[in-house]
Amino acid sequence: MVKLLHSRLERFAKLRKLVPAAVNTHGYVYVSHMPAGLEEDGLRKFFNQFGKVTKVKVSRSKKTGRSKSYSFVEFEEKEAAKIAAETMHGFLLFGKQLVCRYLDEVFKFTMFPNKRHVESKYSQFKEKYNQEQSIEATKDRVFRLLDKEHKLREKISQSGVVYDFPGYESLVK
Template identity: 40%
Template sequence: AKVSKKQAEPVEEVAEVEDVPEEVEGDVDEDDQTAALLAGFESDDEADPEEDNDFEDGAVAPKVSKKDQTALEKALKSSKSNEPGVVYIGRVPRGFFEAEMKKYFSQFGRVNRVRLSRNKQTGASKHYAFVEFASSEVADIVARTMNNYLLFGHILKCHLIPTEQVHPDLFKGAGQRFKVDPRNKKAGLQMERGVDRAQWEKRVVKENKRRKGQSKALLEEFGYEYD
């Protein structure tokens, strides 16, 4: 699917209150702690507006200026000796997961790793991610080009993260298939066991009541006590 002309043009930045996103507040994992250091890096709430569109496969990156194109080509030629660069991406559209994100941003240059922040219990996207490019120059161009870019109903927020602020474990687990926290499964099994035990206790009470009834009948008719 092609990006419309309206989508291909960055929109004017709207003044916003620069506070830490809700997703990165509190005691959370290392990648969220890194995001918390980046004042003004704002992402969408987990609940998207109904009018938002989903990400469409085949979307193309916006055209870069001639100046940025020249810098991009230069960066690509020297990427072997260049240091990697990490870009924070906020307000990520629904359906824009790790594989789609890597494919999309690879149009600019080589992408080393992608880390989409997810809810540990459900696996749902928290709507912000981190992308590591092989070249820091390419990462800088991507951050400047894609910031405030309208993509499927979302105004992306892209910022280059200073090297000294990149947490060592930022990309821990990147590239691995997400697994839902087993605590949910354990809780479900415990609930099932609780139901099974309740049913078993109910059957025991019923059986004891039946036995008492038989014992009383035998005692009255034959003088025999039934255990």
């Protein structure tokens, strides 16, 4: 088993020598301690001031689809990535202090190139929860709110407290 693995590694090394190495002019920045609302579009706009951003990858949880608060930003030029990492390291953004590190190379090759992205539960139900409610659903929600408010007013008056507050009734009338 070990000999087979060793021979495969040797063949892989020989094949890599035959293929000319591409000149990589891209620079990478690792960004961590990101605030909760910062997404791919925001990062791209934020780091475009230093140079052309080619890729942005925010690491996400497989279960929830939320950000793990770290990401990788790929710049077209290494110098722009170095300047961005130096400038943005320690930058206070929405109450969080960013940690930015310049990376020479992110990954030389991928172990599983055909592995599909697993769609998270969050992305599956995002459209459903963000849809506008129908008129009937809105009426039901308003009716429940008014009913709860009416019960609250009854409890307050039964306890002997004289208190009138503008609630949902004032908005509906």
